[in-house]
Amino acid sequence: MSKFRKKKKGMPAVNTAALPDIVFMLLFFFMVTTTMRETDLKIDNPRLPSASEVKKLEHKSLVSTIYVGKAKDIKYGSGFNRIQLNDKISTADQVPAFIINARSKVSEKEVPFMTTSIKADKESSVGTITDIRLKLRDVNALKISYSASKSSGAN
Secondary structure, X not given: OOOOOOOOOOOOOOOOOOHHHHHHHHHHHHHHHOOOOOOXXXXXXXXXXXXXOOOOOOOHHHEEEEEEEOEOOHHHOOOOOEXXXXXXXXXXXXXXXXXXXXXXXXXXXXXXXXXXXXXXOOOOOHHHHHHHHHHHHHOOOOOEEEOOEEOOOOO
């Protein structure tokens, strides 16, 4: 006659059949929702001036950003007065072409809502920013936003 052994009862194994589905759902979610940086900064991350009243910009797709600051690479020159438009170091004379190119990418009825954002390092020259403003005035880009960080101290 055969002898039957009692099986030891313990915790059942975790069912991992749905694990690949969950992993691919998360992967797909992050691939869809992640946005990549549109421009490669050739300017050191600007140390923005502080401000007491800061407001976030609406409709970021209608914002054209001009960076002003110190170039990362010495081949672009030294000093805090380098201007970056898209992915290249430029001069103030190239600002109107940059704005006209940005306007051509949006519909005609959205053009009045376009904003030009200037992200300037706090060490940048006011003369450089004034030159940019004058060139913006030439192409009737009068909505200008100056980027700043919120001041942490109370007045």
